[in-house]
Amino acid sequence: MKTVRLTLRFDAETIHPMHRFVAESDAFESYRLVHGNFAGENDDNVFIFHVVGDADVYEAALAETDRVDDYELTRTGDRTFTVYVRDLPADVDTRLLEGLTAGSLVVLPPLEYRSDWTVRFSVVGESADLRAALEGMPDGIETAVDRVGEYDGADAAVGALTARQRETLRVARELGYFEVPRAAGVEDVAAELDCAPGTAAEHLRKAEATVIEALEL
Template sequence: MKYVTLSLWMAPEIRHPMHQFVMDHDGYEASYLLRWNDMGAEVQTLLFHVDGWPVEPYQTALEHAPRVEEYALSTCPDDSFYLYVRGRPTEPDTELIDALTRTGLVLVSPVAYRVDGTVGLTLVGPGGTVQQAVETVPDGVSVDVREVGEYDSRRLDTGSALTVRQFEAVAAAVDCGYYANPREGGVDDVADRLGCAPGTAAEHLRKAEAHVMSALLNQRTGPA
């Protein structure tokens, strides 16, 4: 059983307006599609975790987003929030879903709608079927195959929730010796490599570490 990790880029004219909102507004890193009902349904019900703040501008944009029929928000203490939404997919949405969820393939959550405009996702299934899905994505969607291999959920799930910026922060921290013993670099060094303020670098690292540690605990099958 194979997996393939893809990075999709959707043309602006077919990109969902709420993904565009995340790209256009400071304070938002990504939105993660966590759960969904029948993705081929005329009206879909979806659960997102939005890594961003404040919630009010996002809610205002959601009120004006086309095809959204119902939604509910639940805020978290770490400057993020959950979004329950019911809405009607566009024709390009339906075509993309058909290509990626054809018989024999499983779409693994989360699906990451990132601030750089890409959509990160993982498919699992027979190798030939995975290749067919990549070849049949609709016009206006470009596909970058990031990784292919034998499926191991423990390996994939640990890093899948990181945003691009969080991953860059962790990579910079490892490179400068932030995690070395004894420590060779500090948050200021990470910030210099990222080109951001030390407080911003520290926040990226904190969120990345929280995601990874939570994933490791969830993978533990023995008694606590």
């Protein structure tokens, strides 16, 4: 099976209103879809999101949108929460999900919703089905293929990381933090990220724990 890492860029007509709200707000740091059930035409889609940010701000916007049939928000920390959503799909959503789940295709969560109106995720499946999905993208959605390879399960570990955790690991690798012996320390990583050493150390610990948890050892 092949795996493709995609970035989809939505325009003003195709972006979901909650994605647009989070993208244009400074109250959020991470917005990821971690589980989903595509119900099909004429029914709700059911999704679970993990969010880092202001739960009150998010819930106020969620209560006002006409694209959500029902929801339940659960706070898991000072600035972390999960949201169970029954989403009312627009036509573009239905066509997009039908294309990405056709035939042999499987979308690998999490899906990372980003502030530049893009969504990043991986899809696994047979080459012909992957080509058909890319060729059949609805108008208003720009597609970029970031990586193509054979599926080996590695995407589960990478995809479980937040954008900040991936950035921290990338910087640490580039500086030599993981070399033996180490060519750089936490202070060097923090300087490159423009944050406190304690913050860099916390990002590294959480990223390493997330990767280990996602690996099937």
